[in-house]
Amino acid sequence: MRGTGLFIEFLHNRKGAAGLAIVAAFTFMALFAPFISPYNPTSTNPQAFLLPPSPSHPFGTDNLGQDLLSRDLYGAQISLIVGLAAAGVAVAIGLVTGLVSGYFGGLVDEVIMRIVDFFIVIPALVIMIVVAALLGPGLLNVIAVIGFLSWAPVARIIRSMVLSLRERPFVESARANNGGSLYIMFRHIFPNVSSVLYGNAMLAVSSAIFTQAALVFLGVGNVTSISWGGIIREAYTTGALTAGDMAWVVPPGIFIFTLIFGFILIGYAVEEIMNPRLRGGGSG
Amino acid sequence: MIVEIRGLTVRYGPEGSGVRAVDHVSLDVDEGILYGIVGESGSGKSTIAMAMMGLLPHGASVEGGSISIDGFEVTGRKESQLASFRGRTASLVFQGAMNNLNPLMRIEDQVAETLLLHRMCGRKEALERARRSLELVGLGKQVWRLYPHELSGGMKQRAMIAAAVVAEPRVLIADEPTTALDVITQVQIVNLLRQLREKLGMTVILISHDFPLVSEASDRICILYGGKVCEVGSNSHIVRKPLHPYTAGLLNSVVSLRERREIMTIPGEPVDLSRPPKGCRFMPRCGSAMEKCSLYAYDSYSPEPGRLVYCEMYSGPDGNTEA
Numbered sequence: 001m002r003g004t005g006l007f008i009e010f011l012h013n014r015k016g017a018a019g020l021a022i023v024a025a026f027t028f029m030a031l032f033a034p035f036i037s038p039y040n041p042t043s044t045n046p047q048a049f050l051l052p053p054s055p056s057h058p059f060g061t062d063n064l065g066q067d068l069l070s071r072d073l074y075g076a077q078i079s080l081i082v083g084l085a086a087a088g089v090a091v092a093i094g095l096v097t098g099l100v101s102g103y104f105g106g107l108v109d110e111v112i113m114r115i116v117d118f119f120i121v122i123p124a125l126v127i128m129i130v131v132a133a134l135l136g137p138g139l140l141n142v143i144a145v146i147g148f149l150s151w152a153p154v155a156r157i158i159r160s161m162v163l164s165l166r167e168r169p170f171v172e173s174a175r176a177n178n179g180g181s182l183y184i185m186f187r188h189i190f191p192n193v194s195s196v197l198y199g200n201a202m203l204a205v206s207s208a209i210f211t212q213a214a215l216v217f218l219g220v221g222n223v224t225s226i227s228w229g230g231i232i233r234e235a236y237t238t239g240a241l242t243a244g245d246m247a248w249v250v251p252p253g254i255f256i257f258t259l260i261f262g263f264i265l266i267g268y269a270v271e272e273i274m275n276p277r278l279r280g281g282g283s284g
Numbered sequence: 285m286i287v288e289i290r291g292l293t294v295r296y297g298p299e300g301s302g303v304r305a306v307d308h309v310s311l312d313v314d315e316g317i318l319y320g321i322v323g324e325s326g327s328g329k330s331t332i333a334m335a336m337m338g339l340l341p342h343g344a345s346v347e348g349g350s351i352s353i354d355g356f357e358v359t360g361r362k363e364s365q366l367a368s369f370r371g372r373t374a375s376l377v378f379q380g381a382m383n384n385l386n387p388l389m390r391i392e393d394q395v396a397e398t399l400l401l402h403r404m405c406g407r408k409e410a411l412e413r414a415r416r417s418l419e420l421v422g423l424g425k426q427v428w429r430l431y432p433h434e435l436s437g438g439m440k441q442r443a444m445i446a447a448a449v450v451a452e453p454r455v456l457i458a459d460e461p462t463t464a465l466d467v468i469t470q471v472q473i474v475n476l477l478r479q480l481r482e483k484l485g486m487t488v489i490l491i492s493h494d495f496p497l498v499s500e501a502s503d504r505i506c507i508l509y510g511g512k513v514c515e516v517g518s519n520s521h522i523v524r525k526p527l528h529p530y531t532a533g534l535l536n537s538v539v540s541l542r543e544r545r546e547i548m549t550i551p552g553e554p555v556d557l558s559r560p561p562k563g564c565r566f567m568p569r570c571g572s573a574m575e576k577c578s579l580y581a582y583d584s585y586s587p588e589p590g591r592l593v594y595c596e597m598y599s600g601p602d603g604n605t606e607a
Binding site for chain 1: 339368370381386389
């Protein structure tokens with residue numbers, strides 16, 4: 001009952017509705033790519049390479065004669081999988097370390113926060129390139145690299161909230177009543193940070209999508225699977241970018257941008273709904 | 285005697301230079317009664333409540349004395365031993381307890397929590413007992429599954445009391461349970477405490493600065509001033525015939541609907557505990573102060589059976605020295 005109420009409120013939020021529509025459209029694209037793609041995205045055609053956009057190939061073809069529209073549609077799969085999974089990893093690690101750090105404080109907090117500092121200060125993309133190169137290509141490796149290198153901001157936000165929550169009377173009373181640390185962290189503190197967590201999780205998804213595209217463009221990870229970053233990379237390496245073949249480069253670029261924008265909108269909407277102070281026109 | 289406090293001394297701050305918020309306080313509470321503790325701010329009443337639960341804040345420590353609740357010695361215990369004592373043997377309802385609820389937990393779950401944390405029963409039984417407890421404090425079905433923000437202040441305070449009594453402790457300590465509630469709700473809460481005593485056979489210790497409220501409900505009353513006991517006696521004794529000048533002053537300062545009389549105030553300011561006066565702490569404000577009061581060693585006198593008063597006025601030949 002409360003859940004549906006919140007969902008309805010989410011839909012009434014303009015940002016939320018727009019973001020959800022965008023993400024839903026790309027999810028549809030990813031799930032049904034095999035059915036809506038006009039061609040097999042990997043079938044080459046020596047007779048039809050580097051075609052400009054035309055009714056039979058709306059975005060033209062690449063240097064191997066592969067249909068670019070089909071490849072762009074399939075590209076949604078990798079972006080969504082990597083984006084969601086890597087953000088899941090980052091948020092899970094960030095949540096646990098933030099809870100532990102804030103709740104126990106002292107030396108534990110000090111050590112974890114210095115590790116967080118390290119990850120925040122070091123340019124993540126550089127480490128990712130190195131680590132991903134060491135690990136070798138593979139979807140799971142990309143997810144792991146992005147996830148394990150982007151949990152630090154989440155940990156810091158959660159920690160700062162836990163610092164104030166752990167002094168709240170209900171925490172004290174649970175502790176006085178025999179409540180264990182794990183119990184207090186997950187039963188009392190976690191629900192009170194979850195509102196912020198959801199919004200941040202959406203932002204983490206968008207940044208993971210971007211990072212994945214950037215990594216593939218730079219030639220790190222699995223460059224042979226179809227992804228938007230990969231398509232732009234191919235356009236770049238074959239010189240299509242300099243030749244001005246816009247139909248090759250612009251659609252995947254717009255797709256990346258739009259999908260990221262969709263998740264950011266959802267993140268903002270979640271934050272607005274969860275934080276009454278950001279609500280416009282509402283009471284209180 | 286279900287609660288026996290002997291010579292309890294609690295210090296805030298470092299040894300030697302700290303402040304003694306509670307200074308050699310001794311109390312005896314009979315089982316099954318409603319015992320009222322009255323004192324102004326800084327009299328040490330909340331400190332006594334926290335010491336009884338082993339919940340003294342950081343920087344506060346028991347310097348001496350003992351607290352025995354239902355045979356359990358509270359002082360000097362490890363946290364793990366205290367944890368199983370709290371909620372089961374004694375429970376505390378805090379000052380402003382209604383703000384102590386977790387905003388994201390249903391009322392019934394919060395009440396059941398004590399039972400679950402002490403592993404006293406399974407989840408299903410805990411919920412059942414929580415609901416019975418909520419019903420006992422007058423919160424029906426409609427409220428059980430609500431969240432704290434959906435309740436009024438009085439309802440939240442009731443929920444906190446339900447949580448405190450759900451494990452059926454022998455002693456319930458209510459520290460200013462009516463602060464921030466309106467007068468009608470205050471009376472309801474105090475009546476509720478009385479009912480709990482009758483229905484569950486619980487011993488209730490009601491701590492408040494509100495003398496009329498305490499005298500409305502209590503069987504016995506203890507008056508505190510500046511970390512010291514002034515006077516202990518049955519409700520009617522204390523209200524009808526106060527012995528200690530401070531008690532008399534408190535009674536005279538109460539507005540009454542029944543009798544029209546001038547409101548008397550107690551002159552002076554509360555005692556500065558960092559520099560307590562020699563002898564009787566109330567002496568600087570006392571109208572009946574004598575010279576020997578500054579030499580007073582806080583002996584208790586019992587001019588009438590069942591009463592104790594800590595005042596030199598009663599040191600005469602008919603007063604029996606007790607301690």
